[in-house]
Amino acid sequence: MKQLTVFVENRRGGLAVLTRLLADARVDMKALSIADTRDFGILRLIVSDAEKASDTLQKAGFLVQITEVVGVTLPDRPGALAQALDILDQDGVNLEYLYAFLSSEPGTARVVLRVADNAEAERILTQNGFSIL
Amino acid sequence: MRYFQQEIETMAPEAIRALQSEKLVRQVKHVYEHVPYYRALMDEKGITPDDIRGVEDLHKLPFLSKADLRETYPYGMLAVPLADCVRIQSTSGTTGKRVIAYYTQKDLDLWEECCARAIVAAGGTREDVVQVCYGYGLFTGGAGLHGGSHRVGALTLPMSSGNTERQIQFMMDLKATILCCTPSYAAYIGEALKERGYKPEDNHLKAGIFGAEPWTEEMRRDIEKSLGIKAYDIYGLTETSGPGVAFECSEQNGMHVNEDHFIPEIIDPDTGEVLPDGEKGELVFTSLDKEAFPLLRYRTRDICVLTREKCPCGRTHVRMAKPMGRSDDMMIIRGVNVFPSQIETVLLNEGYAPNYRIEVDRVNNSDTLDIYVELLPEQFTDTVSGITKMERRLAEAIKIMLGISPVVHLVAPKTIARSEGKAVRVVDKRKLHD
Numbered sequence: 388m389k390q391l392t393v394f395v396e397n398r399r400g401g402l403a404v405l406t407r408l409l410a411d412a413r414v415d416m417k418a419l420s421i422a423d424t425r426d427f428g429i430l431r432l433i434v435s436d437a438e439k440a441s442d443t444l445q446k447a448g449f450l451v452q453i454t455e456v457v458g459v460t461l462p463d464r465p466g467a468l469a470q471a472l473d474i475l476d477q478d479g480v481n482l483e484y485l486y487a488f489l490s491s492e493p494g495t496a497r498v499v500l501r502v503a504d505n506a507e508a509e510r511i512l513t514q515n516g517f518s519i520l
Numbered sequence: 521m522r523y524f525q526q527e528i529e530t531m532a533p534e535a536i537r538a539l540q541s542e543k544l545v546r547q548v549k550h551v552y553e554h555v556p557y558y559r560a561l562m563d564e565k566g567i568t569p570d571d572i573r574g575v576e577d578l579h580k581l582p583f584l585s586k587a588d589l590r591e592t593y594p595y596g597m598l599a600v601p602l603a604d605c606v607r608i609q610s611t612s613g614t615t616g617k618r619v620i621a622y623y624t625q626k627d628l629d630l631w632e633e634c635c636a637r638a639i640v641a642a643g644g645t646r647e648d649v650v651q652v653c654y655g656y657g658l659f660t661g662g663a664g665l666h667g668g669s670h671r672v673g674a675l676t677l678p679m680s681s682g683n684t685e686r687q688i689q690f691m692m693d694l695k696a697t698i699l700c701c702t703p704s705y706a707a708y709i710g711e712a713l714k715e716r717g718y719k720p721e722d723n724h725l726k727a728g729i730f731g732a733e734p735w736t737e738e739m740r741r742d743i744e745k746s747l748g749i750k751a752y753d754i755y756g757l758t759e760t761s762g763p764g765v766a767f768e769c770s771e772q773n774g775m776h777v778n779e780d781h782f783i784p785e786i787i788d789p790d791t792g793e794v795l796p797d798g799e800k801g802e803l804v805f806t807s808l809d810k811e812a813f814p815l816l817r818y819r820t821r822d823i824c825v826l827t828r829e830k831c832p833c834g835r836t837h838v839r840m841a842k843p844m845g846r847s848d849d850m851m852i853i854r855g856v857n858v859f860p861s862q863i864e865t866v867l868l869n870e871g872y873a874p875n876y877r878i879e880v881d882r883v884n885n886s887d888t889l890d891i892y893v894e895l896l897p898e899q900f901t902d903t904v905s906g907i908t909k910m911e912r913r914l915a916e917a918i919k920i921m922l923g924i925s926p927v928v929h930l931v932a933p934k935t936i937a938r939s940e941g942k943a944v945r946v947v948d949k950r951k952l953h954d
């Protein structure tokens with residue numbers, strides 16, 4: 388699945404401008420995570436329309452990239468994520484980062500994973516009974 | 521071939537002086553008649569071209585400074601109709617408004633001859649392969665050495681600056697024998713060759729002609745060792761046409777000023793009084809043959825010494841020492857001389873755009889150097905570690921160039937303030953504390 392990655396400098400109002408632009412373009416945000424340092428942040432978004440969101444932000448001067456990530460549905464119970472990660476780890480899949488987002492299906496949770504080899508991770512997770520988004 | 525123009529380069533000092541006097545009279549008349557700005561300066565001092573009968577009257581003429589060139593930008597110093605000009609070159613404009621120099625075809629011919637003299641003095645002949653990696657374009661470095669190399673009849677590689685990988689490939693594949701670039705880029709190429717496992721004897725270079733920024737004797741020895749060459753200094757300013765106003769011979773002991781085209785003087789920068797040879801002061805140049813952009817008594821702000829001692833190379837033209845101190849762009853950070861051009865060189869080599877801001881400050885009595893650099897869209901990655909890794913790599917490359925460690929901050933494109941379409945480069949906050 389496609390993730391929208393945006394470079395944001397740590398200055399006042401930056402995020403407000405960005406979310407307003409997406410709202411005006413009628414892009415719906417499904418998940419959001421931010422990794423930041425003293426100087427800058429990297430905002431990662433799952434949105435309803437990644438291409439449209441990317442165009443909108445680029446036109447406004449943002450540095451944007453569309454990154455392929457793995458979305459996986461997990462049962463909403465203790466240990467489910469740990470189990471998925473163990474499986475990937477055992478198969479030598481290197482995890483860069485992950486973040487969760489709300490699921491509309493009761494009893495399930497959703498997680499976005501960023502790994503070096505998406506196809507490989509998807510294959511392993513599917514084989515082990517996880518469903519890929 | 522020892523000289524490019526033996527008769528002129530080895531002319532007896534009295535004959536040079538006579539030639540200069542004759543040309544000076546003509547040049548002053550030309551300026552007085554065609555440059556109203558300078559004519560007004562002369563009128564103010566109550567002198568006319570008739571008062572200038574030879575070199576001995578030079579001191580009567582008013583000085584020109586960079587401020588005058590700014591004042592008269594862009595056409596005010598032009599001494600021929602624009603239609604007679606065939607080229608401009610320009611300064612980078614980092615210390616204020618840029619200077620534009622104009623050239624007629626004859627001006628270009630004479631400039632290229634000066635550069636050819638420098639190449640021959642460094643051992644260049646028509647058998648040589650001259651790699652020119654000064655920037656091409658408005659900067660005089662590329663155009664000057666390129667033209668000079670043509671005049672010598674050498675094979676010219678018009679590389680321009682940056683793209684070290686390609687520089688090395690051409691240097692090796694085409695067996696370049698003479699390298700022309702800034703000393704900091706020469707040092708950088710030396711490092712790059714070493715990193716790739718080349719030894720100094722693996723290249724075919726025999727000499728390098730390095731200028732456009734001040735460098736030390738120590739840097740010269742380092743470059744000579746890392747490239748296995750003899751390194752020659754060359755001097756010039758855009759205002760005086762470009763590189764080739766003065767150049768080093770094999771003695772590597774001062775640069776011979778091309779006295780048939782320029783008269784150098786050393787003055788006391790405070791009083792404007794002319795100082796005798798051997799005394800340290802501000803270097804002033806008067807052009808003798810310029811058609812389009814003649815400058816009389818132009819103050820370079822370079823502090824320098826002239827010597828008329830006989831040079832074993834046989835050239836009779838006066839020698840100027842390496843200019844010491846003062847350059848508009850130079851900063852002293854943690855006791856080290858730093859030029860924005862050095863940082864720019866690294867940025868271009870590492871694949872960044874030359875849009876950056878340097879912030880110098882003093883924290884707990886120690887200088888800090890922060891460099892803000894714009895990320896290019898294709899360099900952006902989605903992990904923090906990816907970006908911090910790029911910052912560290914760039915900081916390391918800059919440290920190799922400068923000898924001191926900066927903190928590099930990558931920022932979003934187009935976020936560094938520009939004035940006149942160009943990034944404002946240096947913010948020295950230390951001045952606030954002084």
Ligand SMILES: [Zn+2]
Pocket residue numbers: 769770771776831832833834835
């Ligand atoms: Zn000499």
